[in-house]
Amino acid sequence: MPMTMNSTETKMLTEKAEILKALSHPVRLCIVRNLVEIGGCNVSKMQNCLAMPQSTISQHLTKLKAAEIIEGKRTGTEITYQVTHQDAINIVKTVIPQII
DSSP states (O other), rough: OOOOOHHHHHHHOOOOOOHHHHSSHHHHHHHHHHHHHHHHHEEHHHHHHHHHHHHOOOOOOHHHHHSSEEEEEETTTEEEEEEEEEHHHHHHHHTTOOOO
């Protein structure tokens, strides 16, 4: 029996694959895990926690934003990032079960 997918299934699976691709880098997975745990954070705090240059973190944040996994809210000159995609939250909680 051949496996077939209709256009709705193809679209859904493509969306899920894009989320998995965005989370597949260890730094991005760490960023999302930490954002899920603490609820939100700015780049400066991420830089201190991850001990990486701000430019590196910003590149990873750009990929997470493009995948619509995180969202940044500006307050003055500071941007606080939060995870807004429930599938990403569920994936991280499943892959890293220590997260409450």
